[in-house]
Amino acid sequence: xxxxxxxxxxxxxxxxxxxxxxxxxxxxxxxxxxxxxxxxxxxxxxxxxxxxxxxxxxxxxxxxxxxxxxxxxxxxxxxxxxxxxxxxxxxxxxxxxxxxxxxxxxxxxxxxxxxxxxxxxxxxxxxxxxxxxxxxxxxxxxxxxxxxxxxxxxxxxxxxxxxxxxxxxxxxxxxxxxxxxxxxxxxxxxxxxxxxxxxxxxxxxxxxxxxxxxxxxxxxxxxxxxxxxxxxxxxxxxxxxxxxxxxxxxxxxxxxxxxxxxxxxxxxxxxxxxxxxxxxxxxxxxxxxxxxxxxxxxxxxxxxxxxxxxxxxxxxxxxxxxxxxxxxxxxxxxxxxxxxxxxxxxxxxxxxxxxxxxxxxxxxxxxxxxxxxxxxxxxxxxxxxxxxxxxxxxxxxxxxxxxxxxxxxxxxxxxxxxxxxxxxx
Numbered sequence: 001x002x003x004x005x006x007x008x009x010x011x012x013x014x015x016x017x018x019x020x021x022x023x024x025x026x027x028x029x030x031x032x033x034x035x036x037x038x039x040x041x042x043x044x045x046x047x048x049x050x051x052x053x054x055x056x057x058x059x060x061x062x063x064x065x066x067x068x069x070x071x072x073x074x075x076x077x078x079x080x081x082x083x084x085x086x087x088x089x090x091x092x093x094x095x096x097x098x099x100x101x102x103x104x105x106x107x108x109x110x111x112x113x114x115x116x117x118x119x120x121x122x123x124x125x126x127x128x129x130x131x132x133x134x135x136x137x138x139x140x141x142x143x144x145x146x147x148x149x150x151x152x153x154x155x156x157x158x159x160x161x162x163x164x165x166x167x168x169x170x171x172x173x174x175x176x177x178x179x180x181x182x183x184x185x186x187x188x189x190x191x192x193x194x195x196x197x198x199x200x201x202x203x204x205x206x207x208x209x210x211x212x213x214x215x216x217x218x219x220x221x222x223x224x225x226x227x228x229x230x231x232x233x234x235x236x237x238x239x240x241x242x243x244x245x246x247x248x249x250x251x252x253x254x255x256x257x258x259x260x261x262x263x264x265x266x267x268x269x270x271x272x273x274x275x276x277x278x279x280x281x282x283x284x285x286x287x288x289x290x291x292x293x294x295x296x297x298x299x300x301x302x303x304x305x306x307x308x309x310x311x312x313x314x315x316x317x318x319x320x321x322x323x324x325x326x327x328x329x330x331x332x333x334x335x336x337x338x339x340x341x342x343x344x345x346x347x348x349x350x351x352x353x354x355x356x357x358x359x360x361x362x363x364x365x366x367x368x369x370x371x372x373x374x375x376x377x378x379x380x381x382x383x384x385x386x387x388x389x390x391x392x393x394x395x396x397x398x399x400x401x402x403x404x405x406x407x408x409x410x411x412x413x414x415x416x417x418x419x420x421x422x423x424x425x
Contacts, residue, residue: 024266025321026288026306029055029062036068045076059307061092061328063350070096074104079111086119092328093371094350095123127352129375133422136393137176141169145213145403146417148250148334149395150197150204151388155231158419159204161192164403166218168192168206168229183229185217187236190224194250198258201274203237204229205258207248213403224248226260226271226278240278242269250334252293252300261290261302268293268302268312282312284319292335292384296343297360303332303345311364320364327369329358334384336392338424344372344392346382353379355394357425372425378418387424394420 023031032055039048049072056065066089073081082104089096098105098120108116137158139146144162151158160169160179166189169179183189191214194207209224224247230237246264253259258271259281266287269278282300289305300312302319308329309322322329331349338344343358354374358367373394380397387393396418402410 023285024288024306025058025286025304029058029065029306032058033065033068036072040072040075045072048072049076049081059330060324061308062330063089063092063094063328066092066094067096070101070104074107079108083108083112083115083119086116090119090122090126091326093126093352093369094328095126095352098123127375130354130371131373131376131422133373133376133394133420135378136419136421137171137173139171139179139417139419140177141179142414142416143411144169144417145398145400146395147191147193147398148195148207148384149386149393149419150195151386151393152197152199153389154199159195159197160417161195161206161208163191163193163211163213165215166191166208168204182234183236185215185219188225188239189227189236190214190218190222193248194260196251196253196258198253198256198274200256202231203274204231205251205253205260205271207251207260209247211247212405213400226251226258226269228274238275240271242278242280245269249291250293252295254295259293259295259300261293263290263305266290268300282317282319284310286321287319291333292345294335294337294343296337296341297364299364301335301337301343301364303329303335305331305333305349308332309343309358309367322360322364323366325361325366325368327356329367329369332356334382334395336385336387338387338392342424344385344387346385346394348381348383348398353382355382355385355392373420373422376420378420380415390424391421392424396420 032051036048036051052068069085070082145164146160146162148161156173158171167184168182170182171179190208190210192206192208196205206227208227210218210222224245226240228238246262249263250261260269268282270281271278287304291305292303294301299314302310310319332345332347334346352374355372357370357372378396382396383398384395402414
């Protein structure tokens with residue numbers, strides 16, 4: 001019996017042909033997914049399973065690849081293998097509507113109903129609301145596409161960076177309904193993707209660039225840059241670029257030193273002082289979509305949306321991927337660390353969205369991922385998390401899907417950005 005080839009095709013995400021040159025882990029996985037799809041189409045389910053397993057080794061805990069494993073095993077007559085893949089889905093913290101499997105659900109029930117029931121119970125538990133958080137503020141910027149923010153406890157302000165209107169905003173904590181626009185494209189800004197406050201020098205660093213959601217006021221040939229906004233003068237003090245940069249994505253500041261990730265080139269840049277020179281700090285051709293950055297346990301950590309968490313050695317500056325011992329690190333965006341060196345990250349690529357604790361083994365030899373806050377009613381694509389004053393602050397609803405240029409009707413469904421907070425566990 002053939003079980004839902006459509007489900008297999010839908011699960012084979014991001015299956016474009018890899019570009020030439022050194023392949024990232026994502027590109028290698030894409031090639032293997034294409035191979036799995038071809039073999040499945042020819043009825044070679046054993047070969048498709050091998051290709052899918054190889055792709056999963058490159059992207060451990062990938063939701064779509066785990067679903068592929070279910071469908072491929074079932075079509076190959078291996079119902080125990082299909083249940084293994086479903087258990088792996090549940091163990092990674094995911095949920096799947098079993099009814100969507102159609103005839104396969106009935107076949108699995110007949111094969112081992114007790115095991116399937118246990119999987120269904122675990123998946124249901126994965127979707128239950130975990131933790132609690134309070135609204136810190138709701139901001140009247142529904143059409144700005146706020147992607148990032150920084151907390152300035154000393155000045156009792158939040159700073160917000162937007163994509164659609166490519167602006168920097170300041171919000172007083174006692175007056176959240178009146179955000180002040182501090183800079184925009186007329187000052188040299190593009191869309192703002194990342195932000196970090198250098199409290200020592202009172203400088204706000206912004207990772208800025210252009211994407212299809214950027215407004216018309218951002219030039220088509222806008223060059224991605226790290227922008228330094230001087231909070232003392234209220235003006236942009238420096239604009240740092242790097243030849244051949246792809247897309248600056250996030251920023252972190254520690255003791256006046258700035259690090260910036262490049263989502264398009266697998267690089268991390270470093271700025272040692274205001275007005276200095278932006279230098280290449282680390283690079284690895286296997287990294288595909290770098291996002292959040294954090295400093296913890298004497299090392300720099302960076303999330304790759306497609307392949308997980310990477311550690312940058314403080315001496316050699318070499319990048320090594322952290323093995324996932326429990327859960328999944330695929331689809332993670334924002335990253336931060338607390339004063340004890342614990343990492344917290346935001347996932348928005350798969351359900352459930354939320355805030356997770358990444359518990360590290362010594363020297364980054366492995367990581368266990370545990371939910372801290374999931375199922376919150378304000379969650380609609382959370383993107384950024386910050387630690388300040390003993391609290392975790394989360395941007396709950398960036399809503400990228402509602403800014404699709406090809407679907408202007410989606411704008412009617414947008415809501416105001418919401419910042420949540422909860423004590424650091």
